[in-house]
Amino acid sequence: MGVIGIAAVKAQLKRIDGHLKAPVILIGGLAVKHYNPARNSEDIDLVCSHDVSSAIVKALYPTNEWNLVEQNDDDYRPDYFIEHKFKKDVTPPIRFGPKILERGGYKFLNWSRFEDGAVPYHVLKESLRNILVPNIEILCFSKVVSFIGRSADKTHKIDQDLQDLVDLSNHDGFRLGIFHNLIREADAESYIREGLRERLAPRTALFSAENSHLRWIAELFGPQWAAVTLPPPAVPSEPTSPAVEARSSVPDEARPDNGIRHETQSLLRISTLRGINDYVERFHVFSNSCQSLQELEEAHRDYHEWILLALRMRGGEGDVLEADVLEYNEETGELLMHQSPTSLNRRQWLPEMKIRLNEAGEPQPPQPGDGVATYTQYANMTGDLGVAVVNDTSESGDIEYFRENRPALRETIGWYQPTRVSGMFKRSRVTDPPPYRSLLSAAILQTLRAGKSPSLDAEVKCIGVLNLTSDARRAFSEEDCAWAQACASLIASFTQSYITARRALQGAATAAGDVPAKLGP
Numbered sequence: 355m356g357v358i359g360i361a362a363v364k365a366q367l368k369r370i371d372g373h374l375k376a377p378v379i380l381i382g383g384l385a386v387k388h389y390n391p392a393r394n395s396e397d398i399d400l401v402c403s404h405d406v407s408s409a410i411v412k413a414l415y416p417t418n419e420w421n422l423v424e425q426n427d428d429d430y431r432p433d434y435f436i437e438h439k440f441k442k443d444v445t446p447p448i449r450f451g452p453k454i455l456e457r458g459g460y461k462f463l464n465w466s467r468f469e470d471g472a473v474p475y476h477v478l479k480e481s482l483r484n485i486l487v488p489n490i491e492i493l494c495f496s497k498v499v500s501f502i503g504r505s506a507d508k509t510h511k512i513d514q515d516l517q518d519l520v521d522l523s524n525h526d527g528f529r530l531g532i533f534h535n536l537i538r539e540a541d542a543e544s545y546i547r548e549g550l551r552e553r554l555a556p557r558t559a560l561f562s563a564e565n566s567h568l569r570w571i572a573e574l575f576g577p578q579w580a581a582v583t584l585p586p587p588a589v590p591s592e593p594t595s596p597a598v599e600a601r602s603s604v605p606d607e608a609r610p611d612n613g614i615r616h617e618t619q620s621l622l623r624i625s626t627l628r629g630i631n632d633y634v635e636r637f638h639v640f641s642n643s644c645q646s647l648q649e650l651e652e653a654h655r656d657y658h659e660w661i662l663l664a665l666r667m668r669g670g671e672g673d674v675l676e677a678d679v680l681e682y683n684e685e686t687g688e689l690l691m692h693q694s695p696t697s698l699n700r701r702q703w704l705p706e707m708k709i710r711l712n713e714a715g716e717p718q719p720p721q722p723g724d725g726v727a728t729y730t731q732y733a734n735m736t737g738d739l740g741v742a743v744v745n746d747t748s749e750s751g752d753i754e755y756f757r758e759n760r761p762a763l764r765e766t767i768g769w770y771q772p773t774r775v776s777g778m779f780k781r782s783r784v785t786d787p788p789p790y791r792s793l794l795s796a797a798i799l800q801t802l803r804a805g806k807s808p809s810l811d812a813e814v815k816c817i818g819v820l821n822l823t824s825d826a827r828r829a830f831s832e833e834d835c836a837w838a839q840a841c842a843s844l845i846a847s848f849t850q851s852y853i854t855a856r857r858a859l860q861g862a863a864t865a866a867g868d869v870p871a872k873l874g875p
Contacts, residue, residue: 358372360394362445362446362448362539363384363395363396363398363446364477364478365477366398366414367380367384367398367475367482367485368448368477368480368482368630369414370398370400370410370414370486370576371475371482371483371484373409373410373413373414373443373697374406374410374761374784375484376435377472377483377484377485377486378399378402378470378484378485378486378490378500379400379401379402379465379468379472379486379487380398380399380401380486380487381399381400381401381453381468381488381493381496382395382397382398382399382401382451383395383396383514383518384397384399384475384789385475385488385493386410386493386497386518386522387541388473388475388487388626389487389490389521389522389523389527390518390521390525391491391523393518393521394519396446396447396448396449397449397450397507398448398449398450398451399452399453400450400452400453400485400697401452401453401455401465401468402452402454403454404429404430404454404455404457404641406452406833407432407452407454408538410435410452411450414602415436415450418438418439419436419438419440420436420437421436421437421438421439421785422434422435422436423435429445429454430454431453431454432450432451432452432454433449433450433451434448434449434450434451435447435448435449436449436450436874446671453465453709454757458497458772459679460503460504460834461499461545461858462499462540462541462542462545463495463496463499463540464540467492468492468496469486469488469535469749470489470492471488471492472486472487472488473487474486474647475487477701481840489532490525490528490529491528491532491533491536491723491838492527492536493522494499494518494523494528494533495518495524495533495536495540497515497518497536498519498521498546498550499542500515501515501516501549501550501553502545502546502549502550502552502553503517503549512553513557513560514555516553516559516560516561518614519561519568520560520561520565520566520568520750523568524565524566524567524569525565528567535563539747545588546666548694548845549834551663551696551697552697555674555785556674559608562866563567569715573688573757576620585771618782619833620758620833623833623834624874626665626837626841627837627840627841627844628666629664630661630665630841630842630844630845633661633664633848634657634661634844634845634848636657636849637653637654637848637851638847638848638851640653640746640851641653641851641854641855644855644859645859645861646855646859647859648848650665650852650855650856650859653865654852655693655694657802657848658679658691658693658694659694659847661844661848662677662678662693662694662695662696663696663846664681665696665822666676666696669676672681674824674825675822675823675824675829676695676696676697676790676822676823676824677692677696677820677821677822677823678691678693678695678696678704678820678821679693679695679697679798679818679819679821679845680707680731680818680819680821681703681730681817682709682729682735682816682817682818682819685715686708687708687709687710687711687717688706688707688708688709689707689709689725689727689728689731689818689819690707691704695874701789702782702784703782703789705725705780705781705782707725707727707728707731707780708724708728709724709728709731709732709740717732717735717736718807719732720732720778722776722777722778723751723777723778723779723780723858724743724778724780725778725779725780726744726778726779726780726793726795726821727795727803727819727821728778728780729742729753729755729778729795730762730796730797730819731797731816731818731819733755733767733797734797734799734816735815737755739757739758739768739781739797739799740755740756740758740835741755741756741770741791741795741796741797741835741838741839742754742756742778742794742795743755743756743792743794743795744779744792744793744794745790745792745827745828745830745834746791746792746827747779747787747790747792747793748787748791748827749827750779750812751777751778751779751780752774752775752776752777752778752779753774753778753779754772754773754774754775755772755773755775756770756771756832757770757771757772757773757776757834758770758771759771768831770835779793787797788823789825790824790825790827791824791826791827791829792823792824792826792827792828792830793821793822793823794822794823794830794834794835794838795819795821795822796816796819796820796822796838796839796841796842797816797818797819797820797837797839797842798816798817798819798820798842798843798846798849799814799816799817799842799846800814800816800817800842800846800848801813801814801816801846802814802815802847817846817849820838820845828842830835852860
């Protein structure tokens, strides 16, 4: 939009201000421009009643001079395209999109809150008494909500929302404490946490520490947060040993095209394991001293979320990795997602996963189409330890089951024996392909009993599966099978700490007569 267009929009704002009898709130791009002069916008977004909106249109844009088109055909969300009939050269078209008060506020946004601390809009150093701009924190909060809530196909507007968020929070007058209070007041923490994770994944360049004060602060005070959301850089190293290459059964076309890339993946796996181990250890320390069941549940949920986020580090640049955990219900045979996955839309792509039980309640072998997680759960709970991989969901529903082979001598390293299992992958939607190409499913094995000596075998139980997906085909190798099993083992340790602490707290509460002695679901 050129200088003439901006001047024309400001001229219309001045006309509207002169018509109004009481103040209204201006939001959108023009409100952002109040704090960031470089922002361009031709949309006049006022928060007002339906009567005020209609009066503005009738009084200022009579049909003998102006062409009006209401593009939304919605009384509660009108979008007027207004064009002068015979002064088109000097009066550019106007977009007037009032937010009608009778419709109510958007999710997490209360229009009355926008009036707190609002200031007059300025046109050529003149204050418009009846057109007010929200304070910078509430305007920034509205941009966060808009950034997360917009339809996914509105990519240009989503990117602009993010740029507005960055520019507003970079302003010297931006108060982080007020912004924090707005989020807490709206009870929007979980919504924003999950929404930002989803929307920022492909937009890390727009929200980097170099151009965003918020991101810089986040990295300064929470480097682990930055590590799980930004793709790690490539790290040059020596080529992988030919002996390691020879042991893998992954086809040559799926192999990294050089040793540097291969070694980088190894470093990413190690970094992931270190990050998860740190979270597991911290939770263990916390759970031992926790005195509240509610605090324990909240910590378990948050740590579980961060553990799954750490798995994203394995993806690297150009490979989006997502993760979820399915917990096994022995009574029904179902595999259920109780904790949040790394992607908001993960649940809708999860078909029913269930092991069939006979009349005696004994699990029955999976059939084609029962699902990869179902197969992994059944195989591992019946002693056939291994990892299931689908190389390309768009090509085949077959899985490659990497069965563990453990030598008699404990000092000797074991190996995987791949076996093809036909048609086990299960789609959640018959017609639509899933939003990933490769899938890996590893069992979560919990230790029930162990001996005094580490040389003695332990009794284990398969309590669920860890699922990993990638948007790349043939993304997972034998090395990833071992890595995923290590991650699943750490998740089992994390779960063990949670169960132990919960039993202790419930036992104490039972002794005090507060709750029954029951572990719960």
